[in-house]
Amino acid sequence: MVGKATLYILFAIVTGIKSVSRKFPSDFKFGVGSSSYQIEGAWNEDGKSESIWDQYIHNNPKMINDEENADIACDSYHKYEEDVEMLKNLGVDYYRFSIAWTRILPNGTPDYVNQKGVQYYSNLVKLLKKNNIEPMVTLFHWDLPQVLQEQGGFATEKIVKWFTDYARLCFELFGDDVKTWITFNEPKQFCYLGYGMDYFPPAMNKSGELDYLCAYYLLKAHAEAWHVYNNEFRAHQKGRIAIVISYKWYEPLLPNVPAFEEAANTNMEFESGMYGHPLYKGDWPEIVKAKVSYNSKKEGRQQSRLPELSPEEIERIKGTNDFLGLNYYVSALVYPAATPQPAGFMRDLGVDTYQPWYWEQGKTSFIKVTPWGFKKLLKYLKDAYDNPEIIIIENGFNDDGQLDDVKRISYIERHLSAILEAREDFGVNVSGYSVWSFMDVFEWNFGYGNRFGLYHVDFADPKRPRTMKKSARYYRDVIKTRSLDKTSDYPTCFLE
Numbered sequence: 001m002v003g004k005a006t007l008y009i010l011f012a013i014v015t016g017i018k019s020v021s022r023k024f025p026s027d028f029k030f031g032v033g034s035s036s037y038q039i040e041g042a043w044n045e046d047g048k049s050e051s052i053w054d055q056y057i058h059n060n061p062k063m064i065n066d067e068e069n070a071d072i073a074c075d076s077y078h079k080y081e082e083d084v085e086m087l088k089n090l091g092v093d094y095y096r097f098s099i100a101w102t103r104i105l106p107n108g109t110p111d112y113v114n115q116k117g118v119q120y121y122s123n124l125v126k127l128l129k130k131n132n133i134e135p136m137v138t139l140f141h142w143d144l145p146q147v148l149q150e151q152g153g154f155a156t157e158k159i160v161k162w163f164t165d166y167a168r169l170c171f172e173l174f175g176d177d178v179k180t181w182i183t184f185n186e187p188k189q190f191c192y193l194g195y196g197m198d199y200f201p202p203a204m205n206k207s208g209e210l211d212y213l214c215a216y217y218l219l220k221a222h223a224e225a226w227h228v229y230n231n232e233f234r235a236h237q238k239g240r241i242a243i244v245i246s247y248k249w250y251e252p253l254l255p256n257v258p259a260f261e262e263a264a265n266t267n268m269e270f271e272s273g274m275y276g277h278p279l280y281k282g283d284w285p286e287i288v289k290a291k292v293s294y295n296s297k298k299e300g301r302q303q304s305r306l307p308e309l310s311p312e313e314i315e316r317i318k319g320t321n322d323f324l325g326l327n328y329y330v331s332a333l334v335y336p337a338a339t340p341q342p343a344g345f346m347r348d349l350g351v352d353t354y355q356p357w358y359w360e361q362g363k364t365s366f367i368k369v370t371p372w373g374f375k376k377l378l379k380y381l382k383d384a385y386d387n388p389e390i391i392i393i394e395n396g397f398n399d400d401g402q403l404d405d406v407k408r409i410s411y412i413e414r415h416l417s418a419i420l421e422a423r424e425d426f427g428v429n430v431s432g433y434s435v436w437s438f439m440d441v442f443e444w445n446f447g448y449g450n451r452f453g454l455y456h457v458d459f460a461d462p463k464r465p466r467t468m469k470k471s472a473r474y475y476r477d478v479i480k481t482r483s484l485d486k487t488s489d490y491p492t493c494f495l496e
C-alpha cells in the first residue's frame with residue numbers, strides 16, 4: 001500500500017515543489033483576525049450606540065443574504081473569555097481585533113465615555129496579555145457611529161478631528177498594553193463600496209466623487225492619528241501604528257504588451273496606490289491625478305473630482321506608516337477597458353479585469369487561489385516603497401463552513417509558502433501573518449453562509465458554540481513548529 005505521505009512526496013517531486021522543510025525565523029509572528037461588528041453582537045447593550053452598519057441592516061434587510069444581521073453575531077461580547085481560550089489553544093502570537101467606536105463613545109465624541117464599553121476592551125486586552133497573546137487593535141473596521149454619519153461622516157473634514165479624538169482616547173485607555181495599532185481597515189473598500197456605491201453603508205452612491213472625498217479625509221485622519229501617537233504617546237508607550245490596505249495583484253492579460261502593462265499599473269495605482277503612494281512617496285499617484293483630471297475636464301468641470309493634496313498636506317501625510325499592513329486575498333488579469341465604463345471610478349480607471357474559470361476558487365468568485373500573485377505583489381511593494389516592514393493582516397479562504405476544510409489548509413499553506421519564497425528570493429521584509437478569520441463571522445452582505453473561520457460557529461444555536469476545524473489544527477501545528485514541514489496529518493490538502 002502506498003501511504004498518503006509517500007503520495008505527497010511523489011507529488012512534490014513531480015510538481016517541483018522546491019523544498020519539503022521550510023522554516024520561519026523565530027521572530028516571525030503568527031496571528032488571527034476578527035472585527036467588532038462581525039463578531040461581538042450585543043449591538044445595543046451596555047450603552048453602545050448605533051453604528052452605520054446597525055442602521056443600514058435594520059433599515060435595508062434585503063441588502064444582506066437571507067436577511068441576516070449581526071445583532072448577535074458570534075456573541076463575542078459575552079463570550080470573549082472562551083475566545084481567548086481558543087486563541088491560546090491555537091498558540092497565536094497576536095490577536096487582531098477592532099474596537100467598536102460606538103461602545104466607547106456613544107456620541108461619537110469624547111464628551112461622554114461609556115465605562116462599560118471601556119471595561120469590555122480592557123478585560124479583553126488584559127486577558128490576552130495574561131495569556132501571552134499580543135493585542136493588535138484596529139481603531140476603525142467600518143462601524144462608524146451613526147450619529148457622526150448624520151453630520152457628514154467621511155464626506156466632511158470634521159471626521160479628521162472626530163477620529164483623532166477617538167484615537168487619542170484609545171491610546172490613553174489601552175496604550176500601556178497595546179503596542180500595535182491599526183488606524184483604518186481597507187480604506188478603498190470602505191470608501192468605494194459605501195461612498196462610491198450603495199453596497200455598504202452609508203450607501204452614498206456617488207462614484208468618482210464621494211469615494212475620492214472619503215479617501216482624502218480618511219488619509220488626513222490617519223495621518224493626524226499617527227502624529228498624535230508619535231508626539232504624545234510613542235516615547236512612553238513604545239508601540240507602532242499603521243493603516244491596513246487591501247491589495248490585489250493585477251497581472252497584464254497579455255504580458256509585455258505596453259497597453260496591457262499600463263492597464264495593470266493603472267489598476268494597482270487606482271486601488272492601492274491611492275493610499276500607499278501618499279504615505280510612502282507623498283501625493284496621489286500621477287496616473288490617478290492625470291486620469292481623473294482629464295475626465296473631469298471632459299465633463300465640463302472647473303476642478304478635478306479628486307481633491308488636490310496641498311504641499312502641507314503631502315508633507316503631513318508622508319511617512320506616517322510604521323509598517324505596511326497588507327490584506328491579500330486574490331489576483332486578477334487586466335486589460336484596457338474595451339467597452340465604455342460607467343461614469344465615476346470605473347471610467348477614471350478605464351481597466352477591466354478577468355479571472356479565468358479554471359483558477360481554483362472558494363465559495364464565491366471573490367476568492368481565487370492565486371499565491372503566485374501574492375509573491376509578485378510582495379516584491380512589487382518592496383521595490384515601490386523602499387523595502388518597508390510588511391505585516392500580512394488578512395489572508396483567508398471562504399467555504400460553507402465544513403469542519404474538514406482541506407481547501408482552506410491548502411490556501412493558507414500556499415500563501416505561507418509564497419511569503420517564505422518572497423523572503424528568500426527577493427529579501428522582502430514580511431514579519432508576520434494573520435489568518436482571516438479567527439472564527440466564522442458575519443461576512444457583511446454575505447451574512448453567515450460564507451465562512452472564513454478556523455473555528456466553526458453554529459449560528460443556529462443561541463449559545464453560538466465554537467468547534468475547531470481541521471485548518472485550526474493545521475495552523476496550530478504551523479505555529480508550534482514555525483515551519484511548513486508537512487506532517488502525515490495533512491497530506492490530503494496538497495492533492496486537492
Ligand code: BGC
Pocket residue numbers: 035038185186189246327394436443444452
Ligand atoms: C475585510 C473583512 C472581511 C474579509 C473577507 C476584508 O475585506 O477586512 O472584514 O470579512 O475581507 O471578505
